[in-house]
Amino acid sequence: xxxxxxxxxxxxxxxxxxxxxxxxxxxxxxxxxxxxxxxxxxxxxxxxxxxxxxxxxxxxxxxxxxxxxxxxxxxxxxxxxxxxxxxxxxxxxxxxxxxxxxxxxxxxxxxxxxxxxxxxxxxxxxxxxxxxxxxxxxxxxxxxxxxxxxxxxxxxxxxxxxxxxxxxx
Numbered sequence: 001x002x003x004x005x006x007x008x009x010x011x012x013x014x015x016x017x018x019x020x021x022x023x024x025x026x027x028x029x030x031x032x033x034x035x036x037x038x039x040x041x042x043x044x045x046x047x048x049x050x051x052x053x054x055x056x057x058x059x060x061x062x063x064x065x066x067x068x069x070x071x072x073x074x075x076x077x078x079x080x081x082x083x084x085x086x087x088x089x090x091x092x093x094x095x096x097x098x099x100x101x102x103x104x105x106x107x108x109x110x111x112x113x114x115x116x117x118x119x120x121x122x123x124x125x126x127x128x129x130x131x132x133x134x135x136x137x138x139x140x141x142x143x144x145x146x147x148x149x150x151x152x153x154x155x156x157x158x159x160x161x162x163x164x165x166x167x168x169x
Contacts, residue, residue, distance in 0.1 A: 028084040
């Protein structure tokens with residue numbers, strides 16, 4: 001019974017981030033426009049706020065992780081650019097508000113979607129780490145109680161890697 005519960009929780013934990021990324025990606029809408037103004041932040045990992053000629057709102061995406069250093073900075077251009085926003089945010093396009101955007105370039109889409117899931121804030125990030133650490137402890141307990149089951153040692157290695165990636169990326 002313990003084996004089934006721990007393996008089920010482990011599989012759900014491994015699939016949590018990829019499934020959330022798929023759900024978030026499917027709920028994005030692409031918009032196009034010409035960049036009017038770009039304002040960079042003065043933080044260690046820079047993020048940019050910019051406006052498009054076609055919309056009165058401003059667009060932002062906080063670069064809150066090491067992978068954000070791989071993204072290209074938006075620049076003022078004459079040609080049209082495309083970016084993605086959540087379907088829920090389309091009503092904000094005609095107001096003077098800030099709208100969170102995903103994927104200024106298509107190659108940055110996975111980075112932005114990943115950080116929108118794992119870095120929502122301090123509390124959700126802590127809860128995710130705690131959940132993964134708890135599953136790691138269950139796998140250690142399963143490996144101790146059922147030493148001939150090799151699957152627990154594989155899950156232990158996988159969860160150690162996932163915890164390290166969540167902490168440092």
